[in-house]
Amino acid sequence: MVAVAVGLTGSAVIAADADHGAELAKRWCATCHVVDSDQKRASADVLPFATIARKPDFSPEKLAFFLLDRHPKMPNFPLSRAEAADIAAYVASFRN
Numbered sequence: 001m002v003a004v005a006v007g008l009t010g011s012a013v014i015a016a017d018a019d020h021g022a023e024l025a026k027r028w029c030a031t032c033h034v035v036d037s038d039q040k041r042a043s044a045d046v047l048p049f050a051t052i053a054r055k056p057d058f059s060p061e062k063l064a065f066f067l068l069d070r071h072p073k074m075p076n077f078p079l080s081r082a083e084a085a086d087i088a089a090y091v092a093s094f095r096n
């Protein structure tokens with residue numbers, strides 16, 4: 001696995017592992033969000049990752065921070081900083 005260095009302040013370089021992020025997303029996010037293009041069903045009215053990634057204010061740093069912070073409408077996940085960064089890198093890959 002790739003070593004990860006995350007700074008949540010925005011200026012740091014992220015060396016995150018999007019493949020690992022995809023696994024984590026399937027485990028932790030897929031019950032509510034559509035996390036890849038093969039997935040057909042999730043909760044209605046929860047944004048698919050592909051949509052989240054294309055929002056104008058999206059950034060992987062913000063997403064990683066969001067995952068580690070409290071978010072009222074989602075469960076709090078037992079993610080490490082590295083795992084949050086991996087998921088953020090995976091979501092960011094939908095912008096391509």
Ligand code: HEC
Nearest residue numbers: 025028029030031032033046047052063073074075077087
């Ligand atoms: C229990 C259901 C549930 C799970 C599991 C869940 N989410 Fe969410 N998520 C939501 C809901 C509901 C919203 C909408 C929140 C709102 O409207 O404020 C949301 C919103 C978001 C947003 C913000 C979208 C925006 O408005 O900009 C992001 C990013 C996000 N989720 C990422 C994730 C990630 C990554 C995971 C897995 C680690 C995850 N979510 C797991 C229910 C969930």
